[in-house]
Each structure stands twice: as structure tokens, then as C-alpha cells.
Amino acid sequence: MRYSGVAWTGSGYEVAVLDEAGRPAAPGARFAAGRVRAVTEHLLGLQREFARAGESLVTVIDSTNGMVDGALCRAGLAMYRADPWVLPARPAFGSVPAADLAAAAVRDLGSVVRLGVDTGTLAGRSAEMVADIEASVDELELMRRAGRCLWADPCERPVVALTFDDGPNPPYTGRILDVLDRYGVPATFFCVGLHALAHRAELERMAAAGHQIANHTWSHPYLPDLSRGELVAQLERTDEAIAAAVGGDGPRMFRPPYGGRTPEVLSWLNELDTTVVLWDVEPSDWALPGAQAITRAVLEQARPGALILMHDGGGDRSQTAEALPGVIEGLLGRGYEFARVDGLPRP
Incomplete structure (x- = not known):
């Protein structure tokens, strides 16, 4: 061997x-x-x-x-x-x-x-992750009340945010941007630093189209396995890579990979100048269930104020790109509007 x-x-x-x-x-x-x-x-x-x-x-x-x-x-x-x-x-x-x-x-x-296609990177650690998330409820609620965490915030206005994780990832990011352009829909892209460093043209296109670019760490780690210094470096390096491509100081919103968190990790994030963004709607497109299944799951779970999690990176995302027109048309048909995460109504 x-x-x-x-x-x-x-x-x-x-x-x-x-x-x-x-x-x-x-x-x-x-x-x-x-x-x-x-x-x-x-x-x-x-x-x-x-x-x-x-x-x-x-x-x-x-x-x-x-x-x-x-x-x-x-x-x-x-x-x-x-x-x-x-x-x-x-x-x-x-x-x-x-x-x-x-x-x-x-x-x-x-x-x-x-590891397997169906298990994801954290195979065998799901019980640990769930326990850590449950232990973090109080800290997360304090962050939400302070406006430092966006998650499960319903609103009366029928508006949702489409979000895409793990890119940029040609050609799939480009295909997703094509669909968003066709419908005039804004979105938020949570980008990984290793990909942002390599695919500047995709970031430039996102920015030119008015999409929001946010931080999803440098290497997509499980945050509870990091020290505070490692977490800070992951965010800072990613902000720098994005800022080098599109200008500014880099993102002010951050999504933790896998949603991984502990009270200690949240306390570190709360000390930084960033807002943590989670999600309400998850069609599990990363598992490649098929375009129709992705569309159906989004439409079944969507509600006013929802943060919809999909992926443009992490592998072949042709199913996500194929599902996106049905997602947009289905939500428009129900009277929904679309906003970037930073444009969602807040309670």
C-alpha cells in the first residue's frame, strides 16, 4: 500500500x-x-x-x-x-x-x-459537532440580539437571500452568475481564500454585477479545531485576497464552514469586526441529489427572511446551476423578492 x-x-x-x-x-x-x-x-x-x-x-x-x-x-x-x-x-x-x-x-x-461522497469532510464527528452547536445556543443568541449574527430572523416582507459557498470555482461560478444576470437577481458569495487567490476574474465579475462578497475562511476548516490565532489568520488572509481583487478593506460578513462553532469560537468571532451569517434553507446541493431535488427543497423550505444555502464551489456544481432558474422562477411566482444578505430586513 x-x-x-x-x-x-x-x-x-x-x-x-x-x-x-x-x-x-x-x-x-x-x-x-x-x-x-x-x-x-x-x-x-x-x-x-x-x-x-x-x-x-x-x-x-x-x-x-x-x-x-x-x-x-x-x-x-x-x-x-x-x-x-x-x-x-x-x-x-x-x-x-x-x-x-x-x-x-x-x-x-x-x-x-x-471519507465518502455522502459523508463529507467531517465523517464520524457529527455527534460532536451537534453537541458543540447545542452548547453554543446562549452565546449565539447574544450575538443575534447585538446584530452580530444573522440567522432565523423572519420578516413580514417576502424577501430572501440566495447565498453560495466555497467558490469561486470556474466554470460553475460563471454559470451561476449567468443565471443571476439573466433574472437580475442579487446574491451573496461566501468565498474561500484559496479560491479567491486563484480566480480573481470571477470575483471581479461578482463585484461588477453588484453581488455581495463575503468570507468563508481560507481553507474551509472545522473551526473548533483551530486556535484563536489560526482563526484570525484564516479570516484576515481571505479578506486580503478578496480586497486585492475587488478593492476595499475586504468582507465584513463571515460564514463558518459547516456552521461549526463552540462558545469559545463564537466569543472569538464576537471580538472581531465581522457579522456571522448562518442559514435557514439547505437543499444539500453539495451531495448532488439532482437539480429537481435541489429546486424542490428550496421551494419547500423558503419563507420570508430566509437565508438560502447553496454552493458554487467544492466540486462539480452543474446541478446547482441547473436548479437555479427553477428556484428563482418558483420564488418569484410566489411573490418573493431577492436581496443580498446585507440588504435583508433585520428585526
Whole structure:
């Protein structure tokens, strides 16, 4: 068996491959930000090479890297997640190095968690996440009352906000922007820094069309696994990448990946100059249920003041782009208007 690790950095991704003795089994490789497809092709090539020699390949990420496992799983790679308690400390900015991720699986494959298309990056940790969210209810309510968190705020006016996470991600971001342009509908894009760094043209197009651009971290980590300094760096680097593309000081709204939070994480966010944005409507388009299912789920769940969560990044989002006209036409037919998140009526 061969073991690969995929790490993220301030400029892109790194891949390392080890054999069963923990020795390098292939040259290390680096990929620029936004080159998830190139990472996928590189690993598939290694998988074919090792298969000819009768060896299989497993690939390991950590919980601070939520932007590659979906595409790699769908490509047919065996993906695993190594959690902080089986890894060495992370650097100041970046995941655990790729070789250390691979080494965790070399030491004990049972210590890392198998991922799948249907499970998402946090496979096996859903109960923990739910418990952390439940423990955060009081802190979140205080933030809502102070106007520092937007979520589940119904209003009398029939207006909703379309939001798209995890991009920019060509060509799907462009297809979604085409649909929004066609209907003259504003939206809010919660962008990942690693993608914002790579796809400036998409950010420029969002800004030119009047869409809101917001922060979704640099690498899509599970926030409870970060220190305060790591969280601040994730937000600041992403703000800088967006500001470099479209000007200004960067976003003032932030969506936590997976909605992950603890009372401590919320207290850190409350200290920063940002408003946390969650969601009310989730059609689970990331799981690729089909365009009709996405449209139907949005229309069934929508209500005045709703924040609708969809995705333009994280893999193939053709179903989301295909579903979007039906979502818009269905809501317009029910008398709804559309607003950016910062334009939603607040109680």
C-alpha cells in the first residue's frame, strides 16, 4: 500500500507519498491555489502507477482542509481524514505538512477516518459537532440580539437571500452568475481564500454585477479545531485576497464552514469586526441529489427572511446551476423578492 497526504499552504497545495516503511514513494509535488483538478489528476496518475505494481493508494487530509476531499472521492480515490489528536502541531499558517499526514496512515490506518461522497469532510464527528452547536445556543443568541449574527430572523416582507459557498470555482461560478444576470437577481458569495487567490476574474465579475462578497475562511476548516490565532489568520488572509481583487478593506460578513462553532469560537468571532451569517434553507446541493431535488427543497423550505444555502464551489456544481432558474422562477411566482444578505430586513 502507498500513502499520500494533501496539505494546504498560503499559496496552494502540497502532496507527499510514502511507502509502508514511511519512505518517499514518489517525488513531492506542489500546486497553486485553485488547482484542485490538477491535484486530482496527479493522484489518479499515481494510483494507476501503483496499481500496475499491485499496490493501492490512500490519501489523507486533515480537518482544516475541507476543499479537496469531495472532488477526490468522486474521482475514485480512497480518502481519509486525520484529526488533530493523531498529528503533530500545525505551522502558524497551513495544515500539517503532507508527509506528516501520510505518516499518520502509515503508523495506523485505523487512526484515520474514511471519507465518502455522502459523508463529507467531517465523517464520524457529527455527534460532536451537534453537541458543540447545542452548547453554543446562549452565546449565539447574544450575538443575534447585538446584530452580530444573522440567522432565523423572519420578516413580514417576502424577501430572501440566495447565498453560495466555497467558490469561486470556474466554470460553475460563471454559470451561476449567468443565471443571476439573466433574472437580475442579487446574491451573496461566501468565498474561500484559496479560491479567491486563484480566480480573481470571477470575483471581479461578482463585484461588477453588484453581488455581495463575503468570507468563508481560507481553507474551509472545522473551526473548533483551530486556535484563536489560526482563526484570525484564516479570516484576515481571505479578506486580503478578496480586497486585492475587488478593492476595499475586504468582507465584513463571515460564514463558518459547516456552521461549526463552540462558545469559545463564537466569543472569538464576537471580538472581531465581522457579522456571522448562518442559514435557514439547505437543499444539500453539495451531495448532488439532482437539480429537481435541489429546486424542490428550496421551494419547500423558503419563507420570508430566509437565508438560502447553496454552493458554487467544492466540486462539480452543474446541478446547482441547473436548479437555479427553477428556484428563482418558483420564488418569484410566489411573490418573493431577492436581496443580498446585507440588504435583508433585520428585526
